[in-house]
Amino acid sequence: MKRKKISGFLVILMGVTILWFISKYKNVYEEEVQVEVQWNQIPEDIKIQEDSETIVFNPRLRQRGFKLMANKIFKPTVKLNFEKFTFSRNDSIFFNPFLEKEELSKVDRELSIQDVKNQDIYIPATRFERKKVPISTNFKIKYANNFKAKVPFKLERDSIILFGKNKLLSEVDSLILTSEPILINDTLVERKLKLTLPTDDIKANVDHVQVTFRAMEVTEGSFIVPVEILSKPANSFVKVIPETVTVIYQAAIDNFESITEDDLTVRLDIEKVQESSKVMVPEIIYDSDLIYHARLKEEAVQVLIVK
Incomplete structure (x- = not known):
């Protein structure tokens, strides 16, 4: 009975203490x-x-x-x-x-x-002192089959800010961005290249620089095109053998179906023909936005001039 009274008293005392603690x-x-x-x-x-x-x-x-x-x-x-x-x-x-x-x-x-x-x-x-330095690049680009450069690659920035002691910064005029050979196998390729600083005592405002490559997937075709003669001499007969040549061209797949032989012109300027030579390579004229590259199947044509 006495123990129960003591236990009850302790419970009451604890409750009062808690209430006092909360109220305080x-x-x-x-x-x-x-x-x-x-x-x-x-x-x-x-x-x-x-x-x-x-x-x-x-x-x-x-x-x-x-x-x-x-x-x-x-x-x-x-x-x-x-x-x-x-x-x-x-x-x-x-x-x-x-x-x-x-x-x-x-x-x-x-x-x-x-x-x-x-x-x-x-x-x-x-x-630290700060110094702005330009970025240059030194890496090889490899294009997968049928992919060609559409425009030159582009860096997201052409310079960076370096931080460090003045003596160290004075020895740095530029930073070279290097990489393992980069494979271009899509029309858009982006790579983040890590900056290599000359010493750990120099810091930069960025750790990486993004390089963007834009390419096009090309295919090959050909047309037989007549040779146009320019600067014919007066009172002379000029003959080109052959009179038509095969032009092999490369174009983006997206443009390929729209290209016709009218988009290619083959010209021969008689004024550029040397008297000692009867063989000449004609010039191919084409729209570089439409056609990536063009070449002649024949190495050259013969030119006969009869006065």
Whole structure:
């Protein structure tokens, strides 16, 4: 019986304690709490010491008891934009939470900062020099069967920004983009090529550069085309043997059906014929937007001039 009375008393005491705890900590309090800052969006020209990538400050927060107690135990963390919340003075970088109190409250409204000491907190960091350098390329391109270049390949950028000490940057005038041979087997091929920097002490604003290749799939056809004679001499008879030639052409599959022999012209300029030679290679005229390449099946034609 006595044990039951003791047990009942303990239960009542625990209940009262819990009620007192709840009633006390549901109220709002103000107290100084240590807050940790983690930086994001750090500029490429800034290098923070590895042991100083986070800093702490001690604002007075206004929160309910439970929240305030949890924050004192677990230390709240706020992520801040480095460029927005820091400033430079005499080549050093600082953060002053007092000057940024309103902005800090916008970043994390649950903190409810009431006050904070007006102090410049030093951030151990190095600001590097920057230099813009052009990009050149050094790689081979291989085209699969029936694929040809439609336009020259294109880099997404023609230059990059390097960061580092002035002495190191002065030794770099350009960067060469290299790669294993690139196979073009489609009408559109994109590759991200990794930049190779001359030293680990130099950083760049990008890690990769995208290269875009546009190609066309071609097929081959032929037409028999008459040879046009230009600059015929007066009072002379000119004969070309043969009078027609076979032109073999390559064109994109999309254009192939629309091409006719009228899209190809074969010309022979008599003024370019040397007297000592009776053989000449005619010129083929065609629209390069329609036809990729054209050649003569015959190596040359004979030219007879009778005055």
